Amino acid sequence: MAIVQTKNLSKVYNPDTVPVHALRDVSISIEKGEFTSIVGPSGSGKTTLLNMLGGLDKPSSGSVWVNGKEITSMKESDLIDFRLYNIGFVFQHYNLIPVFTAHENVSFIMLLQNRSKKEIKERADELLEEVGLGDRKNARPVEMSGGQQQRVAVARALASEPKFILADEPTANLDSTSAMNLLDIMSRMNREQNVTFVFSTHDQRVIDRARRVITMVDGAIHKDEYQNVEETKTG
Amino acid sequence: MGYAMKTYLKLAWRNIWRNKRRTMITISAIVFAVMIAIIMQSVNRGSYEVMIDRMVSFNTGYVQIQDYRYKEESSLDNSFRYDDELREKVLNSDSRIDHIAPRIETFMLAANHMSTRGSIVFGKNPEKEKQFNDIENYLTEGRLFEMNEESAVIARGLANRLQLSVSDTLVLIGQGRFGMSASGLFEIVGILDHPVRQLNDNGVFMALDTAQYLLSADGYITGLIIAPRQERQTTAVASSLTDDLDGMELAVYTWPELLPELLELMEMDLATPRLLTFVLYVVIGFGFLGTILTMTLERMKEFGILLSVGMQRLKLAMVLFIEMLFISILGVVIGMAAAWLILVLIDPIVLTGDAAQAVIDMGYDPIIPMSFAADQFYRQGLFVFLIAVAVFIFPLLKISRLNILDAARA
Numbered sequence: 001m002a003i004v005q006t007k008n009l010s011k012v013y014n015p016d017t018v019p020v021h022a023l024r025d026v027s028i029s030i031e032k033g034e035f036t037s038i039v040g041p042s043g044s045g046k047t048t049l050l051n052m053l054g055g056l057d058k059p060s061s062g063s064v065w066v067n068g069k070e071i072t073s074m075k076e077s078d079l080i081d082f083r084l085y086n087i088g089f090v091f092q093h094y095n096l097i098p099v100f101t102a103h104e105n106v107s108f109i110m111l112l113q114n115r116s117k118k119e120i121k122e123r124a125d126e127l128l129e130e131v132g133l134g135d136r137k138n139a140r141p142v143e144m145s146g147g148q149q150q151r152v153a154v155a156r157a158l159a160s161e162p163k164f165i166l167a168d169e170p171t172a173n174l175d176s177t178s179a180m181n182l183l184d185i186m187s188r189m190n191r192e193q194n195v196t197f198v199f200s201t202h203d204q205r206v207i208d209r210a211r212r213v214i215t216m217v218d219g220a221i222h223k224d225e226y227q228n229v230e231e232t233k234t235g
Numbered sequence: 236m237g238y239a240m241k242t243y244l245k246l247a248w249r250n251i252w253r254n255k256r257r258t259m260i261t262i263s264a265i266v267f268a269v270m271i272a273i274i275m276q277s278v279n280r281g282s283y284e285v286m287i288d289r290m291v292s293f294n295t296g297y298v299q300i301q302d303y304r305y306k307e308e309s310s311l312d313n314s315f316r317y318d319d320e321l322r323e324k325v326l327n328s329d330s331r332i333d334h335i336a337p338r339i340e341t342f343m344l345a346a347n348h349m350s351t352r353g354s355i356v357f358g359k360n361p362e363k364e365k366q367f368n369d370i371e372n373y374l375t376e377g378r379l380f381e382m383n384e385e386s387a388v389i390a391r392g393l394a395n396r397l398q399l400s401v402s403d404t405l406v407l408i409g410q411g412r413f414g415m416s417a418s419g420l421f422e423i424v425g426i427l428d429h430p431v432r433q434l435n436d437n438g439v440f441m442a443l444d445t446a447q448y449l450l451s452a453d454g455y456i457t458g459l460i461i462a463p464r465q466e467r468q469t470t471a472v473a474s475s476l477t478d479d480l481d482g483m484e485l486a487v488y489t490w491p492e493l494l495p496e497l498l499e500l501m502e503m504d505l506a507t508p509r510l511l512t513f514v515l516y517v518v519i520g521f522g523f524l525g526t527i528l529t530m531t532l533e534r535m536k537e538f539g540i541l542l543s544v545g546m547q548r549l550k551l552a553m554v555l556f557i558e559m560l561f562i563s564i565l566g567v568v569i570g571m572a573a574a575w576l577i578l579v580l581i582d583p584i585v586l587t588g589d590a591a592q593a594v595i596d597m598g599y600d601p602i603i604p605m606s607f608a609a610d611q612f613y614r615q616g617l618f619v620f621l622i623a624v625a626v627f628i629f630p631l632l633k634i635s636r637l638n639i640l641d642a643a644r645a
């Protein structure tokens with residue numbers, strides 16, 4: 001069964017004034033363990049699609065299924081809880097709570113899930129270790145580089161043990177070393193722990209690391225192909 | 236406290252210090268308002284508390300039993316019989332009663348050999364009265380009367396008007412119970428600077444039995460004054476007495492019922508500081524609103540992300556509310572402490588010069604004591620809390636209407 005699936009998804013912004021067809025009849029299906037990048041020119045609908053997959057936006061028509069559940073008709077508070085337990089998010093920027101340390105940021109999402117204090121602490125330690133920030137646990141976002149902040153965001157997304165993680169241009173604000181480093185972490189999590197990632201990007205080197213590449217043009221799926229990836233390790 | 240609550244508190248606490256200067260300004264404004272409000276009320280109430288305290292301890296008592304008609308018509312005809320049976324009944328009525336004293340009181344003409352003045356004559360039991368107050372400390376000349384003695388103590392004001400002094404003879408002329416004529420000659424044994432101004436003008440004090448005899452009222456009194464062990468037991472004691480004296484044509488009053496004019500006066504005098512306080516708080520309220528609105532608006536993006544990752548709007552609102560509470564509590568506590576400190580430092584204000592003379596002429600001491608009544612303090616806390624709740628409506632609306640995507644894009 002697909003982890004996330006859309007059926008004939010369309011989105012029209014401003015239908016009454018100047019209609020913008022951001023998504024046209026998009027049907028995709030993503031399986032557990034996939035490492036998928038969504039690519040395409042600016043304005044092609046990548047962000048819109050990711051927002052739909054994450055239940056952050058409502059389609060004009062069509063449906064979104066996550067783990068066998070149709071989410072577009074859910075009521076807001078249920079949807080918030082649904083996201084908490086099923087979907088991880090890494091945004092382009094402003095991901096973290098500025099007054100919380102890396103460790104507290106990762107812990108917070110598990111706290112929202114009402115996990116025990118002991119479990120939260122151990123898991124946050126472990127995840128920060130895994131993203132290479134074992135020594136930056138007590139740093140606040142302002143004390144970290146953009147790359148480090150994004151790694152905390154990845155750790156946070158993993159912390160809730162979601163069905164899949166959505167990342168909209170997670171490397172857009174990073175220099176190439178940091179970007180590759182983040183990608184390394186993401187693809188390692190994917191290989192070793194079978195975590196499903198769906199991310200959008202403009203960066204060709206990031207695209208090269210994805211095993212499945214969905215190309216969008218003008219709100220529609222233009223290409224959807226699998227590619228071989230050589231597992232390299234950078235810095 | 237749970238781990239989750241601790242985390243929310245930590246989050247809120249750190250959030251308020253994200254903009255230190257703004258938070259400090261907001262807290263300072265609250266501190267200022269609370270401080271001014273408390274000091275203003277304290278100064279006002281202080282002088283009234285002294286007056287009330289005097290009136291209660293030197294005049295009406297905390298609780299008083301009278302004939303049920305006496306309040307309407309304060310005549311000796313409306314006095315009541317006071318015997319051992321009634322005394323026992325009253326004393327056994329409530330264990331919180333500390334002591335009681337019978338009194339008779341009536342209007343008479345007081346005279347020297349050539350002129351007369353209106354006066355209020357009190358018959359008291361000096362031993363019993365001692366438990367209520369330290370009136371002998373206000374004697375400026377002579378001594379207090381004793382039971383069974385044909386003597387009187389008169390107030391300084393009356394003594395001056397009638398030009399009487401110790402060992403002179405006072406003439407009293409009036410009516411006793413049921414129209415019996417009452418008059419007598421009394422040796423003045425002492426002169427009293429009575430702390431209650433009105434009584435200092437016209438008070439005459441003598442032994443209870445002497446007065447009863449003079450007024451053809453043997454065994455009768457006009458009031459039985461009662462002191463509970465503690466002031467706050469006043470109402471409770473009064474209500475047990477009311478229950479126990481049911482059907483005896485007696486009425487039980489507490490001091491606010493006996494001194495309604497004084498309370499009214501106090502309320503009137505408190506109206507101005509209350510209005511000022513209100514205006515102050517309106518201003519503070521808008522300042523608070525500005526702070527909390529910017530605190531909300533500049534964090535919309537962050538809120539959008541929190542909603543995205545799975546934090547419910549209600550929890551978000553709760554954190555924001557805790558932030559407001561922190562600011563309010565800091566403001567209130569510091570404001571109270573500052574007010575208390577200032578009050579301790581200035582207490583009591585001793586007036587000098589013309590101001591002092593003006594106050595003395597009105598019959599008061601030229602000293603304004605501060606009131607430290609607790610309710611003045613916690614009431615300000617309550618006001619600030621209510622303001623915080625009212626102001627919170629706006630960020631609450633913002634959060635409830637926040638659109639995740641708009642917030643994240645902003």
Ligand SMILES: Nc1ncnc2c1ncn2[C@@H]1O[C@H](COP(=O)(O)OP(=O)(O)OP(=O)(O)O)[C@@H](O)[C@H]1O
Nearest residue numbers: 013014020021022041042043044045046047048049
């Ligand atoms: N809230 C909105 N109101 C109106 N039009 C919108 C809105 N959001 C997106 N659009 C339009 O929808 C289309 C798709 O936008 P989207 O943000 O999904 O593109 P994108 O592929 O993510 O672009 P980019 O690579 O620049 O991030 C664009 O034409 C955009 O202008």
Ligand SMILES: [Mg+2]
Nearest residue numbers: 046047048168
């Ligand atoms: Mg985009």
